[in-house]
Amino acid sequence: MQPVVPEITRTSVTNLINKGERTDGRALDQYREISLETGVIKKAEGSARVKIGNTQIMIGIKPQIGEPFPDTPNVGVFMTNSELLPMAAPNFEPGPPDERSVELSRVTDRGIREGKIIDLENMVLIPGKKVWMIFIDMHVVDYDGNLMDAAALGAMAALMDTKIPTATVQDDEVVIDYENMQPLPLKDKTVMCTMAKIGKELVSDPSLEEESIMGARISIGIRSDGTICSMQKGGERPFEKEEILKAIDMAQEKTKELFKYLPES
Amino acid sequence: MILVEDKDIVVPGEVLAEGEYYAGRGTFKDDSKVCSALVGLVAIRDDKISVLPLQSKYIPKRGDVVIGKITEVRFSMWNVDINSPYSGILPASDVFGREKRDMNKAFAVGDILFMRVVDVDEVKKVKLGLKGRGLGKFRGGILVEITPTKVPRLIGKKGSMINMIKDHTKCEVVVGQNGLVWVKGKPEMERVVEKVIKTIEAEAHTSGLTDRVREMLNQLLGIEEAEAEKEEEEDFKEELIQ
Amino acid sequence: MERADGSAYLEFGDNKVLAAVYGPREFHIRRFLKPNMAVLRCRYNMAPFSVEDRKRPGPDRRSLEISKLTSEALSPAVFLEKFPRSSIDVFIEVLQAEGGTRCAGITAASVALADAGIPMRDMVVACAAGKSNGQVVMDLSEWEDKEGEADVPVAIMPRTGEITLLQMDGQLTKDEFEQALDLAKEGCMKISEEQKKAIKNRYGGD
Numbered sequence: 001m002q003p004v005v006p007e008i009t010r011t012s013v014t015n016l017i018n019k020g021e022r023t024d025g026r027a028l029d030q031y032r033e034i035s036l037e038t039g040v041i042k043k044a045e046g047s048a049r050v051k052i053g054n055t056q057i058m059i060g061i062k063p064q065i066g067e068p069f070p071d072t073p074n075v076g077v078f079m080t081n082s083e084l085l086p087m088a089a090p091n092f093e094p095g096p097p098d099e100r101s102v103e104l105s106r107v108t109d110r111g112i113r114e115g116k117i118i119d120l121e122n123m124v125l126i127p128g129k130k131v132w133m134i135f136i137d138m139h140v141v142d143y144d145g146n147l148m149d150a151a152a153l154g155a156m157a158a159l160m161d162t163k164i165p166t167a168t169v170q171d172d173e174v175v176i177d178y179e180n181m182q183p184l185p186l187k188d189k190t191v192m193c194t195m196a197k198i199g200k201e202l203v204s205d206p207s208l209e210e211e212s213i214m215g216a217r218i219s220i221g222i223r224s225d226g227t228i229c230s231m232q233k234g235g236e237r238p239f240e241k242e243e244i245l246k247a248i249d250m251a252q253e254k255t256k257e258l259f260k261y262l263p264e265s
Numbered sequence: 266m267i268l269v270e271d272k273d274i275v276v277p278g279e280v281l282a283e284g285e286y287y288a289g290r291g292t293f294k295d296d297s298k299v300c301s302a303l304v305g306l307v308a309i310r311d312d313k314i315s316v317l318p319l320q321s322k323y324i325p326k327r328g329d330v331v332i333g334k335i336t337e338v339r340f341s342m343w344n345v346d347i348n349s350p351y352s353g354i355l356p357a358s359d360v361f362g363r364e365k366r367d368m369n370k371a372f373a374v375g376d377i378l379f380m381r382v383v384d385v386d387e388v389k390k391v392k393l394g395l396k397g398r399g400l401g402k403f404r405g406g407i408l409v410e411i412t413p414t415k416v417p418r419l420i421g422k423k424g425s426m427i428n429m430i431k432d433h434t435k436c437e438v439v440v441g442q443n444g445l446v447w448v449k450g451k452p453e454m455e456r457v458v459e460k461v462i463k464t465i466e467a468e469a470h471t472s473g474l475t476d477r478v479r480e481m482l483n484q485l486l487g488i489e490e491a492e493a494e495k496e497e498e499e500d501f502k503e504e505l506i507q
Numbered sequence: 508m509e510r511a512d513g514s515a516y517l518e519f520g521d522n523k524v525l526a527a528v529y530g531p532r533e534f535h536i537r538r539f540l541k542p543n544m545a546v547l548r549c550r551y552n553m554a555p556f557s558v559e560d561r562k563r564p565g566p567d568r569r570s571l572e573i574s575k576l577t578s579e580a581l582s583p584a585v586f587l588e589k590f591p592r593s594s595i596d597v598f599i600e601v602l603q604a605e606g607g608t609r610c611a612g613i614t615a616a617s618v619a620l621a622d623a624g625i626p627m628r629d630m631v632v633a634c635a636a637g638k639s640n641g642q643v644v645m646d647l648s649e650w651e652d653k654e655g656e657a658d659v660p661v662a663i664m665p666r667t668g669e670i671t672l673l674q675m676d677g678q679l680t681k682d683e684f685e686q687a688l689d690l691a692k693e694g695c696m697k698i699s700e701e702q703k704k705a706i707k708n709r710y711g712g713d
Contacts, residue, residue: 004336004346007375012407016452023407023456041523041603044556054509058602060556083564086550087527087598089510094550096565137555137564139600141525142508274710276703277584277621278629278666293586293628300666302586302626304706319710320513320624322531324590350531350593388542388591414624470710 003091003212010213017210018199024207029250031205036153036261038161046162046184050154052205054144057151059136059158061184065125065167065174066133076123078134080109082151089143101140107232108138108151111190111221115229118159119185125167125174132164134184145208148219148232152192153258159184160263190229191258193251194219197239202247204254218244220251224259271309275301281314289315306470319470323349323413323443325391329382330400332408332441333393335372343372345380345393348410348443353391355380360395377403377447379439399439406437406449409459411466413444418469419462426465426475433482434458457485511598513623515705517615520646521605523557526615528623530595545590549578549597551612557604573609580613580633580662580672586626595625607635607646613662613672614698621706631671632702633662634694636687643683645690659684661691665699668692 013023020028032053041047046061068077082105086092097105112118123132136158138151163181167174196206196214206214215237221230228248233239239247267282269275281292282299291303292314301307305316325331325347333353337344343355355378360371372378379401383394395401411419420427420440431438436450436458448458461481468474508514511527518524534540551573555561566574581597597619599612610633617631636645639655657677663670679687 004334004375006334006377006408007373008377008403008406009408010375011405012452012455019452023459025456041554041556042521043558043603047556056508058554060554062556062561064561081555081564085552085598085600086596087508087511087514087525087529087600090529090532094566135555135561137561139554139556139602141600142510144509274707276630276706277627278664279703280666291626295628295666300628302628303624304621304710318624320622322512322624350533350590352533412624 005212014199017201028203038157046158048154048158050150052150055150056142057154058139059154061158061162062135063164064133068131073128075120076131080105080136082138084140088140111230115190115223117188119187122185130174145211146205148194149192189224191255192221193254195247218247222255226252269307273307287313289313291316318414320412321414325382325385329442331443332445335376338368351389351391353393355393403447407455409446409462411444415466415469419465513619515615515618519611522611523603524611524615525600526619527598528619531590531593534594543591544587545593545595547578547582547595549574551599553601557601583671584627584629584631610635610660629664629666631662632695632699634691635660636691643686645694659687663695
C-alpha cells in the first residue's frame with residue numbers, strides 16, 4: 001500500500017517551493033550532502049558506497065567469463081541489476097524485483113550503455129565465444145529519495161574502481177591470471193541529474209518528502225563533455241517543452257558538480 | 266542489592282538489582298533479579314527500579330490525545346493512522362450524531378486530526394473520538410514527528426519548554442502523545458520550530474536542555490530578524506534605484 | 508540508518524553485515540497474524556557481490572532456512588506478547604561474506620532490535636565452533652568452514668545461557684560436540700560483551 005501523504009504537508013511544501021525555498025533549507029537546484037567511497041567490498045572486483053542525503057546504495061561489480069550475445073559476437077557484455085531491499089523503506093516488500101527496481105536498473109544501465117562508457121570492444125577474448133561479462137549489482141540500503149542520481153554516481157564510481165584479472169587465450173582456451181589485475185577499460189564517464197516538478201518549479205535532487213508530492217520527475221544522464229546520453233520521465237503529471245529544456249540546462253550545470261566526486265582519470 | 270546507578274545506560278537482559286525490589290516500567294523480574302527489558306536510562310525511586318526507553322513506538326492508552334491521519338473513508342467510520350502499530354477508527358456517529366451525511370465532505374484521506382483515544386480493548390483495537398476542547402481537523406501548518414518517548418521532554422515541566430517555543434516564535438504548537446506535533450505560524454517560524462523540536466528529540470536525555478533551547482531560539486530568531494532586516498534594506502535600496 | 512526503526516552494522520572478521528528492524532507495526536497479512544502476540548519475521552539475504560563467485564540475487568533454499576532459524580533464535584528473547592496482532596520485521600543483509608554469516612547476522616539483528624526500542628529478556632548472540640584438522644576450534648574462518656570436519660553454530664541468551672539456535676553438520680563424537688558447544692558458548696559470551704559495549708557507546712557520554 002502506498003503511504004498517504006498528509007494534505008497539510010503537500011500544501012506547505014508546495015507553497016514553500018513556489019516561494020523558491022525548500023523544507024530542508026536548500027536552494028531549488030541544490031543537492032543534499034553527497035558522500036562516495038570506493039573499494040568498500042573486497043570480495044567484489046569493484047565497489048562503492050554512495051550517499052545522497054540519507055539515501056544510501058552499495059554497488060558491487062563482479063566480472064565473469066561468458067558467451068557474447070549471438071547478435072553482437074564481438075563485444076563484451078554488462079548487466080545492471082538493483083534490489084530495493086525491504087530494510088531500505090517501510091513500504092519495500094521482499095520478493096522479486098518490482099517495477100520501481102526494474103526501472104532503476106534499466107535507467108542506470110541505459111546511461112552507461114548509451115554513453116558508451118565501458119569499452120566493450122576491448123573485452124573480447126575469443127570472438128563469438130568468450131567475452132568478459134560485467135555484473136553491476138546495486139543494493140539500495142536506505143531510501144530517502146532520488147535513487148536515480150545515487151545509482152548512476154555510485155555505479156560509475158564502482159566501475160572506475162574495478163580491476164579485472166588479465167586473461168589470455170592459449171590454444172583456444174582462456175587462461176586467467178589473477179595475479180595481474182588491471183583496470184576495467186572505460187572510455188568516458190557519466191552521471192545523472194534528476195529534477196522533480198513541484199508547484200510551478202523544478203527542484204533537483206528531490207527528497208523523499210518531495211518525491212511523495214511531486215507531479216512529475218525527469219532524470220537526465222550527461223557525459224563528461226556535457227552531451228546527453230539518456231533521459232527518463234517519471235510521475236503521473238505531464239511536462240511542457242520549456243520545462244524539459246530548462247531541466248536540460250539545469251542538468252548540464254549540476255552534473256559538473258557531480259563529476260567532481262569521481263576520480264580524475 | 267542495586268547493581269546500577271540512577272541514569273546509567275543499560276541494555277536488555279542486564280541485571281539491575283537482586284533482592285526485594287519492585288520491577289518498574291521497562292524492567293521485568295526473573296526470580297529475585299530485576300532486569301532491564303530495554304536500552305534506556307535507569308530511574309531508581311526508593312526500592313522501585315525502572316528503565317526509561319530511548320526509543321519506542323506509541324502504544325495507545327485510553328484518554329491520550331493524539332494526532333492522526335485519515336487513511337481510508339469507510340461506510341460508517343474513518344480509518345486513522347496514529348503513528349503506532351495499531352491504527353484507530355473514528356466512528357461517523359461521533360462526528361454526525363444520528364444524522365446521515367457525506368463522510369468525504371467531513372474528512373477525506375490525507376486530513377490531519379487532533380483526537381482523543383476513547384477506548385482500547387485487550388487486543389489493542391483503538392476507538393477515537395473528537396469530543397473535547399481543541400479537538401478536530403487541522404488546517405494549514407506543518408507536521409513534525411518525534412519519538413513518542415521524547416514527548417514529555419518537549420512539553421517540559423508544566424509546559425515550560427513548549428510554552429517557551431510558542432512565546433518565542435508566535436506559533437501555535439499542538440503535541441500529540443503519539444509523537445506527532447502540529448505547528449502553525451509564519452512559514453519561516455514553522456521551520457524554526459521544526460528545527461528546535463528535532464534538537465530536543467536528539468538531546469532529550471541530556472541535562473541543561475531548556476537553557477540550550479532558549480539560546481538556540483534566540484540565535485535562530487536573531488538570524489531570522491537580521492535576514493528580514495537585510496531584505497527590507499535591499500527592498501529599500503531597490504526602491505531608491507527605481 | 509534513517510528509515511528503519513532500529514539498525515546495526517557489524518564487521519566480524521571479514522564479514523560485513525547490516526541488520527535493520529521495522530516494528531512493531533501493523534500486520535496486514537491476516538493468515539499469518541497472531542491475535543495475542545507479535546510475529547517476528549526475518550529475511551536473511553546475501554548481496555550478489557558478497558562472495559567470490561557472484562550470487563544470483565533473490566532468496567535460495569539456504570537463505571530461506573537461515574531466515575527461519577534466525578527468527579526462531581531471536582523470538583524467545585523478545586516480549587512478543589506485549590504487541591498483539593503486530594509484526595516485527597528483521598532484515599539482514601550480508602554485504603561481504605567470510606563464513607559464519609548467520610551468526611554475525613543474529614548478533615547484529617539483536618542489536619538492531621534493541622536499537623528499535625523493542626523490549627527483550629536478553630540480547631541474543633551467536634558464535635560457531637567446529638572441528639578442523641582433528642582439533643575442536645572456535646569461530647571457523649571461511650577456509651576452515653569449507654575444509655573443516657564439522658561446524659556447530661550456536662546462539663544463546665547470555666544471562667541464562669539458554670540455547671536458541673543450534674545446528675551441526677559434519678562428524679563429531681559426543682565429547683567433541685560438548686567441547687564445541689562449550690567453545691561456541693564461550694565465544695558467545697565474549698561477543699556479548701562487545702555487543703553491549705557497542706550499544707552503550709552509541710548512546711554513551713550522557
